[in-house]
Amino acid sequence: MPALTPDTIRTLTETLADLTDYLREAPDPAEALALVEPLLDEYNGLPVQFADTLRALARAVQEHPDTPRTPQGNLLITELRTAAWELADQHTLHYVLDELRFLYGSSPTHAAVCSRAAE
Template structure:
């Protein structure tokens, strides 16, 4: 694995910003859903990965010998862990994506039939 640097993480954030900009241009829904699908994967999507990242950060800070043992430090670590739980709860967004894909695939045609054709 290549070494992680602030620049590699910044590139990731910029890629997400590019995706957001692209989605704001109203692309084809099928293409938009395909682009977002990896981000909302049940096991490896952003909610799960970022929750794991926050938990790992909390553990790294808490276990580091130079971390001050104060009530404020404990509170901040608890806030990281709470945020991680809240993010992990969003792992079910892949169901929303599935439902949107189904909805888009079964959307009625834009042409209205006359009353005799229904």
Template sequence: MPDLTPDTIHAATESLSRLTAYLRNDPDPDQALSLVEPLLDEYTGLPVQLADTLRALARTVHHHRPDTPHSKEVDLLLRELRTAAWEQSDQHTLHYVLDDLRSLYARKSPSEPRCGSCR
């Protein structure tokens, strides 16, 4: 695996920006759900990955940086990172929302009126 750089992380965030722009253009719901599904995967989706990243950053600053002064300010910032990580972890259930949306969309009768782009 190649080394990570800020550019590779920027490329990932650019992909998310492109997805958001795509979704704002009212794509087919099936396509939209399939594109968002990997982001909200229960085990590997963004909420879980971001939570793990925030925890790892807090650990790195706390344990592996002897040149970082340990002060109340640093402790508070590390606590904020860890709190944010827990908040992100709580979002791991968003994959159920996708399941419910997919289910509702599939149950929709073909005779029911739909938006103009879905007809």
């Protein structure tokens, strides 16, 4: 795996910002759902991945030998873990996508989105 840098993470957040801007332009709902679908995957979507990231950060900070062992430090680590649980609870958003697809009577595929992106 290539080394992660703050710039690679910024690129990720810029891509999410681009997606948000695109969705504000009111695209076809089927296309919008297909674009958002990977983000809300119940196993690998953003809520699950970001929750795992926060837990890993909390563990890295807590286990590092230079981390001060103070009540404030413990509270901050607890806040990271609490936020992780709250984010993980959002994993059920994939059901919302299922219902929206049903509402629009569509079943978008990744291939359809990929073919449009290649144009």
